[in-house]
Amino acid sequence: MFKDFAGMSQAPPPFYLGFASSALQMEGANATDGRGPSIFNTAESLPGHGDTSAVADDFYHLYPIDIAAMQLLGVKHFRLSISWSRIIPDGDGAVNQKGLDFYARLLDALRAAGIEPLVCLYHWDLPQALQSNFGGWASDQIVPAFVNYARVVFQALGDKSVYWSTVNEPINFCFLHYAAGMSPLFIHDLRQAWNCSYNVLRAHAAAVKEFRAAVPGGRISMCLNSEWGQPLTNSTADADAAQRRMEYELGMFADPIYKGDYPASMKQRISFLPKITPQLAHDLNGSMDYFGLNFYTAVYVAADEGATCLWGPCDFTTSQTDKAGNLIGAEADSSWLKFTPWAFRPILNWISNRYHPKEIVVTETGWDVKGEDAMPLAQALNDTSRSNFFRDYIPQAADAVNIDKVPMTGYFVWSLLDNYKFGSYAIRFGVAHVDYKIKQRTFKASAMYLAGIFNSSMANESLTYPAVA
Numbered sequence: 001m002f003k004d005f006a007g008m009s010q011a012p013p014p015f016y017l018g019f020a021s022s023a024l025q026m027e028g029a030n031a032t033d034g035r036g037p038s039i040f041n042t043a044e045s046l047p048g049h050g051d052t053s054a055v056a057d058d059f060y061h062l063y064p065i066d067i068a069a070m071q072l073l074g075v076k077h078f079r080l081s082i083s084w085s086r087i088i089p090d091g092d093g094a095v096n097q098k099g100l101d102f103y104a105r106l107l108d109a110l111r112a113a114g115i116e117p118l119v120c121l122y123h124w125d126l127p128q129a130l131q132s133n134f135g136g137w138a139s140d141q142i143v144p145a146f147v148n149y150a151r152v153v154f155q156a157l158g159d160k161s162v163y164w165s166t167v168n169e170p171i172n173f174c175f176l177h178y179a180a181g182m183s184p185l186f187i188h189d190l191r192q193a194w195n196c197s198y199n200v201l202r203a204h205a206a207a208v209k210e211f212r213a214a215v216p217g218g219r220i221s222m223c224l225n226s227e228w229g230q231p232l233t234n235s236t237a238d239a240d241a242a243q244r245r246m247e248y249e250l251g252m253f254a255d256p257i258y259k260g261d262y263p264a265s266m267k268q269r270i271s272f273l274p275k276i277t278p279q280l281a282h283d284l285n286g287s288m289d290y291f292g293l294n295f296y297t298a299v300y301v302a303a304d305e306g307a308t309c310l311w312g313p314c315d316f317t318t319s320q321t322d323k324a325g326n327l328i329g330a331e332a333d334s335s336w337l338k339f340t341p342w343a344f345r346p347i348l349n350w351i352s353n354r355y356h357p358k359e360i361v362v363t364e365t366g367w368d369v370k371g372e373d374a375m376p377l378a379q380a381l382n383d384t385s386r387s388n389f390f391r392d393y394i395p396q397a398a399d400a401v402n403i404d405k406v407p408m409t410g411y412f413v414w415s416l417l418d419n420y421k422f423g424s425y426a427i428r429f430g431v432a433h434v435d436y437k438i439k440q441r442t443f444k445a446s447a448m449y450l451a452g453i454f455n456s457s458m459a460n461e462s463l464t465y466p467a468v469a
């Protein structure tokens with residue numbers, strides 16, 4: 001898939017680029033063709049929750065124009081996720097053929113357009129019934145339910161895509177939803193979050209076994225997110241703390257998978273860490289055919305004895321400002337996101353050196369422009385800081401590939417369209433603007449900028465997004 005990416009040496013480099021998306025954030029049509037509710041739909045119905053995902057980008061109906069738009073941009077890859085409750089409305093019971101038919105149509109249409117999909121089974125939208133019946137990912141019962149869902153999908157759709165992933169950003173959905181009390185679950189329970197994290201490893205390992213049997217020649221992984229941890233000062237203690245932070249955030253999943261156990265730094269500090277049994281280590285071994293990385297930004301890390309993080313005792317703290325109070329990078333719209341292109345090369349090297357993956361695919365990266373939602377359309381379309389994100393981040397990855405020989409083979413931009421961010425439409429990451437009232441999409445300047453990177457002959461083109469009928 002990404003073969004031609006290797007050996008690239010021009011600037012800007014001919015990266016194999018695509019766009020990433022997720023079901024709940026794009027599709028809408030929540031009650032259409034037999035889809036069951038997910039935990040987000042339940043949260044959205046609570047008083048005062050904010051926007052709902054009921055319509056989103058209406059990708060469920062409008063995907064043909066979005067595929068046509070990607071063709072115009074010269075895009076060859078598209079990452080999407082499947083809504084579990086479209087396939088099995090109550091999570092673990094009868095299969096909904098109409099749900100499978102939708103994804104079959106979508107995957108066929110992508111391939112007919114020359115766009116290779118990368119399909120994720122789970123981007124956070126748990127069927128509500130599984131949370132109500134047994135507590136979702138916090139319970140062992142999630143493992144057979146997920147494996148059953150995966151088997152149904154692989155058998156029905158396995159021949160329609162080569163590239164797959166099991167779950168997206170498990171550290172986030174486990175710890176934000178089960179420990180940090182965030183929407184959609186509002187649970188504050190570190191034990192449940194750790195059970196979730198352990199059950200993710202078990203479910204992933206078992207689903208990959210199913211995958212090997214059902215999709216010969218397919219490539220599967222997990223999409224892991226991490227910030228780059230930059231030592232706050234030159235002290236050894238801060239350097240160690242930054243290393244530890246990387247081990248916690250990526251190592252929680254990647255170490256058991258690639259090394260058969262949790263990092264020693266976590267084992268020393270977290271007394272209630274689950275045990276990776278020899279059988280689980282064996283099953284996890286080789287279960288990531290490529291390393292899926294979602295990378296956006298960096299944080300400063302300082303040693304701080306006795307400090308506790310969201311994941312448990314950790315002896316470090318993080319911040320977005322240095323000792324003089326300077327921000328680590330210019331601001332995006334999302335408060336967690338700062339402009340840190342210099343962090344891209346070291347994180348790719350860190351992964352390459354620690355895990356020696358055959359391929360690293362950046363499965364998400366992107367930028368939301370500060371204040372964009374409140375701007376008049378013409379101003380929103382002139383999204384220079386988003387183009388600058390690609391202009392400055394991509395050469396860092398190119399150096400990692402060309403100079404450091406990091407085997408990065410793909411780069412997926414979040415996202416083609418502005419979309420629903422779990423409770424809000426105000427957070428806009430698209431290279432195409434969406435007018436949510438009429439669903440019309442309009443390319444922003446950054447879409448043209450990316451098209452020029454995909455294909456230098458398109459550098460100064462001005463393209464028009466296909467119209468919504």
Ligand code: BGC
Pocket residue numbers: 022025168169225294334364414421429
């Ligand atoms: C998530 C996406 C989200 C994006 C931008 C990522 O961490 O996977 O679902 O929309 O961040 O906030």
